[in-house]
Amino acid sequence: xxxxxxxxxxxxxxxxxxxxxxxxxxxxxxxxxxxxxxxxxxxxxxxxxxxxxxxxxxxxxxxxxxxxxxxxxxxxxxxxxxxxxxxxxxxxxxxxxxxxxxxxxxxxxxxxxxxxxxxxxxxxxxxxxxxxxxxxxxxxxxxxxxxxxxxxxxxxxxxxxxxxxxxxxxxxxxxxxxxxxxxxxxxxxxxxxxxxxxxxxxxxxxxxxxxxxxxxxxxxxxxxxxxx
Amino acid sequence: xxxxxxxxxxxxxxxxxxxxxxxxxxxxxxxxxxxxxxxxxxxxxxxxxxxxxxxxxxxxxxxxxxxxxxxxxxxxxxxxxxxxxxxxxxxxxxxxxxxxxxxxxxxxxxxxxxxxxxxxxxxxxxxxxxxxxxxxxxxxxxxxxxxxxxxxxxxxxxxxxxxxxxxxxxxxxxxxxxx
Numbered sequence: 001x002x003x004x005x006x007x008x009x010x011x012x013x014x015x016x017x018x019x020x021x022x023x024x025x026x027x028x029x030x031x032x033x034x035x036x037x038x039x040x041x042x043x044x045x046x047x048x049x050x051x052x053x054x055x056x057x058x059x060x061x062x063x064x065x066x067x068x069x070x071x072x073x074x075x076x077x078x079x080x081x082x083x084x085x086x087x088x089x090x091x092x093x094x095x096x097x098x099x100x101x102x103x104x105x106x107x108x109x110x111x112x113x114x115x116x117x118x119x120x121x122x123x124x125x126x127x128x129x130x131x132x133x134x135x136x137x138x139x140x141x142x143x144x145x146x147x148x149x150x151x152x153x154x155x156x157x158x159x160x161x162x163x164x165x166x167x168x169x170x171x172x173x174x175x176x177x178x179x180x181x182x183x184x185x186x187x188x189x190x191x192x193x194x195x196x197x198x199x200x201x202x203x204x205x206x207x208x209x210x211x212x213x214x215x216x217x218x219x220x221x222x223x224x225x226x227x228x
Numbered sequence: 229x230x231x232x233x234x235x236x237x238x239x240x241x242x243x244x245x246x247x248x249x250x251x252x253x254x255x256x257x258x259x260x261x262x263x264x265x266x267x268x269x270x271x272x273x274x275x276x277x278x279x280x281x282x283x284x285x286x287x288x289x290x291x292x293x294x295x296x297x298x299x300x301x302x303x304x305x306x307x308x309x310x311x312x313x314x315x316x317x318x319x320x321x322x323x324x325x326x327x328x329x330x331x332x333x334x335x336x337x338x339x340x341x342x343x344x345x346x347x348x349x350x351x352x353x354x355x356x357x358x359x360x361x362x363x364x365x366x367x368x369x370x371x372x373x374x375x376x377x378x379x380x381x382x383x384x385x386x387x388x389x390x391x392x393x394x395x396x397x398x399x400x401x402x403x404x405x406x407x
Binding site: 049055 | 247251254279283394
């Protein structure tokens with residue numbers, strides 16, 4: 001005997017019935033209907049088979065290591081949210097490689113200091129700022145370096161020749177250092193090179209003469225003539 | 229200790245209580261999200277986001293539903309976000325598939341394993357809402373009342389969605405077995 005007229009209502013409850021969500025009376029009513037209605041029973045069995053297959057197809061458990069890791073990562077994020085704000089000097093506003101600011105500051109200061117020293121050291125020899133007041137320290141020191149090698153041959157020069165030679169050398173030095181600065185040239189000309197020249201050996205004097213040969217023709221003739 | 233008691237303790241600053249909730253619900257949430265996203269890496273990231281959001285919004289939890297339902301609701305929203313970001317709407321609506329004659333009942337010819345494979349394929353092609361209802365009901369044993377709260381719908385709507393989802397799965401299996 002088929003209880004017609006109630007199939008639609010019963011079928012609406014089949015999902016709840018399969019999930020055991022119905023109360024005692026409701027469940028009893030569905031059970032009674034299914035025992036007498038092959039169509040609804042077939043539908044119920046079909047649904048149960050699908051649901052059962054779906055349950056069995058649940059993904060495999062990844063294992064305790066996976067769950068421990070996941071819990072740990074979640075809790076680490078949560079603790080990070082709850083951690084108090086860092087003081088300003090530890091905030092990561094400029095921390096490549098995650099260095100704290102107090103580590104970066106000395107490193108940066110050292111870098112600036114090194115760069116400054118390098119700049120000062122590189123340009124100090126040629127800076128015009130060193131040419132001050134009375135002298136030309138750079139040029140003077142250069143002359144002092146060669147001064148000891150200037151020797152006797154200059155003793156053979158007459159005072160007139162010596163004066164010419166001094167003037168010529170002064171001009172050359174001035175043109176090298178000051179690029180035709182008249183004032184500086186005057187300063188160079190005030191030097192007395194005669195004492196230095198006295199100490200030159202013949203060989204050194206020849207070297208000086210050779211250098212001067214590429215300069216003014218007049219000076220060259222006189223010096224060469226006297227030496228030879 | 230119940231979920232509600234743990235929540236009160238979390239609100240008092242007890243992080244250990246939150247860890248208890250994580251341990252209690254990470255498995256079902258992961259299983260659900262993995263079913264939805266089908267990618268273990270995405271599922272893992274999403275589960276972490278779900279718990280983080282739950283923690284951040286715990287002050288707004290008003291005990292109107294169970295914590296479990298609330299957590300599933302967050303998971304559902306995160307899955308939706310993931311789909312939006314990835315633009316993954318890969319499923320083929322089952323409405324486009326011709327429905328077989330229900331009288332032609334040949335399920336007996338399926339082995340259990342084949343049936344599981346067919347069910348899985350059919351579920352992947354369900355519309356997201358029906359898929360969620362089906363998974364929450366079958367996998368997670370949530371009542372239709374809870375599913376309704378999680379999906380922001382009435383319990384009856386959840387039940388209807390479940391019914392349609394089941395019918396579509398059955399129809400799809402029959403159709404594909406015939407072809």
